[in-house]
Amino acid sequence: MTYSFKCCDDGSGIASGSILRFDNVTILLDPGWSSYKVSYEDSVAFWSNIIAEVDIILISQPTTECLGAYTFLYYNFISHFISHIQVYATLPVANLGRVSTIEFYVTKGIIGPYQTNQLDIDDVEKAFDFIDVLKYSQLVDLRSKYDGLSLFAYNSGYAPGGAIWCITTYSEKLIYAPRWNHTRDTILNAANLLDNTGKPLSSLMRPSAIVTNFDHFGSSQPFRKRAKSFKDILKTKLSNNGNILIPVDIGGKFLDLFVLVHDFLYENGRNNKLANIPIVLLSYTKARSLTYAKSMTEWFSSISAKTWENRNQKTAFDLDTPFSVVDSNELANLKGPKICFVSNVETLVNDALSILGSDNNTLLVLTTDNRQEVPALHTIYDYWKENNTESSIESANVLKLNQKITINTTTFKELQNEELDAYLSKLEQRKRKQLITEITTRKGLKKGAAVALPTNLASDEGQKTEVDLVDDITNTEDLEKLLEEEEEDEDEDNEDNLINILEDEDRADGIEESIPVDIIITPGVNNKHKIFPFQPLRQKKDDYGIVVKFDQFVPAEDKDDITPSKRHINGDNEEDMDDDYVIKEASNKKIKSDSVNQPTKETKFSDDINHLRNSNRPGIREFKATEVNLNMSLTFINMESLVDRRSCGVIWPLFKSRKLILMGPSNVQDKHVTGIITSKTMEVTSLAYNQSIDFDTTIKALDITISPELDALLKWQRISNDYTLAHVTGRLVKESAHQSSAVPVTDNTTSSGREKYVLKPLNGNVGVQTNGSLxxxxxxxxxxxxxxxxxxxxxxxxxxxxxxxxxxxxxxxxxxxxxxxxxxxxxxxxxxxxxxxxxxxxx
CATH class of the missing domain: 3.30.310 (TATA-Binding Protein)
Known part of the structure; x- marks a missing residue:
């Protein structure tokens, strides 16, 4: 079977997505947009020539590198999504992807109360609500629709919810793994590529191709060693009343570093200087990522969850230390030592550097080599590489940074009078146009069909086409109501279809005559099994006997007086402190009970982002190049969850793939790792940008019949009472139904539907080569x-x-x-x- 693969470049010079084509389905992989070099308009124009052919979109990571373009694709080409495009990702990718998208779009001016905006917050929410969320190893069965296509998502270990996609058809199996990590970090498990014995998963063995990247690798140092260096630097600086500034990808590595900092503060809680160090977050989406994380603990490492459970914490994201979400003005007013996480986008990084960069007590901790291309951090990272005197670039050496750099500072001016009216009118027209497009698409654009309008918009002119009736609606509120009704009708149709399917199954089951009994019997069961089942109650036991639930001894009339909320309130009273006998629930219910008993910790995280809505005090944002004198400390610790070069060269050959496809030309791929893979007899293909390459997989299989003469000579041996085996040696001939003589097989012989291959005994003069028995x-x-x-x-x-x-x-x-x-x-x-x-x- 032939398939083609194309690595897309939107003009940024890096891979921004890939197109995988089979005979009857086209899959778009990771439509990214993370470069500040490419404008919104240019990126939309690039994808406009591709999106119409796409049937399925797969998203592997919650970073803009893999989903930056997804939201504006959904917004600008919504008719394609509603009509035929399906989107798949894991739940954390769908949740944290919203955060990454909003952060990047706001800094680009695509979202927010800016005159340049193109989308609203609701457009991002709609786009990610459209995604079909999956669990790891969950089968997406599309075999009947796309000729044997099946999809599986495996843990990649790179980011929360990150996936390695296994794409299979009847004749092909491809592994798509652009970013992955083979080791466990603070909250993420290792990639699900190897089993507990270090061998590849059998379900991933011998694929047609492995699609990956050799352009970027992680540190060769163990994560535990890097984490220790990170904590040591924090302790040294904070003990001297210093500030820590950490730029981080909010949708990617932020959660892992946040838990690592929390672990550091917990371990040093007895130190008076470190007991109440505040953690602040400078982010457009505030603490929404933390809110998502607290609802997705099952996606993180169980070891981390048990560690924090033993520390009497609900999760690793519930802080005992002060935590606050700040904007740039509030950050400037904060005094004293602090740990500041800043979203790794250009505008916020520039604000943080202009506020804290001139403070001699500030330490800037770089945790990545800045592939997001934030100009200021790129300049600082180059300074680190040039001035680091240690032999290793990952030595975590602290340097003194005293340098002037140029950054873009922002000024904001609110719109007034006519400008404000024109701006609001533009928003209204854009929203109306989008609603009309979505409504008409959902209705299928059936010309001449009538559409049910709200009662206050009923027309006496008779029936019109759907497009005409929708165009007549001028009020966006009525359009929103009509869209809601259309979505409800679709849901009702889906429910009716499900009910009809179940009713048909019930009717089919009722056709079979069965003996009347008082319980439901499985169709086709023997009569002797049609009896009343006896299921005794199971009692939970441990080493000390039967486990007793104390609440069963509480009288029913007293249960209302012992509610979880009242227990929490009374537990804080001083009178209860003398009570040595406290009945606690089982440890496996502790997380659930704490979530009810401690609502105050839930309110610490502010995730309201209404300040980013287009209609909230809109204005004009202008950029001005400003020279900033940086006078602070600098260090670099590679905390990325990425496989290192050596492990990559060892692990991939274990899967015995036919070929390995690299997304990007050979000049951006690591030549050392490529050489290692090539030396292990694996075919490596580097893809040039925006050029499609066809791959043909030859199926080397023949249907061969054993002749009766050869069958009589075989000596069958039995194995384990279930299988029989015989060693076969013969000559292969091609027979025709109209020929009595055998014809030797040649390369030029063409086969027809009436010809077959037959294995016959060897001639007497033909020798058999023997190499010993097996x-x-x-x-x-x-x-x-x-x-x-x-x-x-x-x-x-x-x-x-x-x-x-x-x-x-x-x-x-x-x-x-x-x-x-x-x-x-x-x-x-x-x-x-x-x-x-x-x-x-x-x-």
Missing amino acids: AIGDVRLIKLKQNLNATNHTAEFKGEGILVVDDKVIIRKISDSETIIDGPPSALFYSVKKLVMDMLAKI
């Missing part, structure tokens, strides 16, 4: 023990599945395909070896 089968140690005991040997198991024979010979199974016989050369050794070989078939 033993096939399964060595069952229990059966082997019985055979040894039957031959007057003493065989017994002595732990971990090791069979010991006469205290001299040891037999153990390494795996299903490897059995080891260990012992000194002797008659006993060879007799045991013979018994083992007799259990196998030989070819």
